[in-house]
Amino acid sequence: MDRYLEFILNHYILSLALAVVTYLLLQELFDLAFKKFGSVSPLLAVAKMNDGNATIIDVREPQEFTQSHIENAVNIPLSKLPEQLSKLEAHKKEPVLIVCQNGARSSSAGKLLTKAGFEQVFVITGGLQAWENDYKLPLKVSGKKINAELSK
Structure with missing residues (x-):
């Protein structure tokens, strides 16, 4: 767990980009599933x-x-x-x-x-x-x- 936290702190821009992309993909999947x-x-x-x-x-x-x-x-x-x-x-x-x-x-x-x-x-x-x-x-x-x- 400490390694993940260390990675996130060292690569915060990359981690933020991953979080945003994951959110957008999940939102799109939910939209498709529930339309x-x-x-x-x-x-x-x-x-x-x-x-x-x-x-x-x-x-x-x-x-x-x-x-x-x-x-x-x-x-x-x-x-x-x-x-x-x-x-x-x-x-x-x-x-x-x-x-x-x-x-x-x-x-x-x-x-x-x-x-x-x-x-x-x-x-x-x-x-x-x-x-x-x-x-x-x-x-x-x-x-x-x-x-x-x-x-x-």
Whole structure:
């Protein structure tokens, strides 16, 4: 035990870095273990959309949404989502697909919706970047449907 204490005292910066990294890793593991929303690939999202009862929420800002979005998606920016939850009450038991540009904002929205009691929340993995670039799925732009391959 004395050797450990001596090491920590002699290498306090290294020991502090180890403690911080350990804390961050444990926090990430707990977040993954206890999150109550799922993630789906763009292809699985399309399958859920084709089932007919999925709601698609695009949490990007309105100017991003008007540039391109998934057909039938509803734009509710992440910053406005807490105050707009009452409008989504009817969809609490239905699948809710959340998308943003790359998946970062979607995870925050997923946490918010699950805390609000939504039962089937799914984040589209990779966001619209994966939707368009990796899977070549169509998007809607200014009232027109476009193929992602042609939009480059």
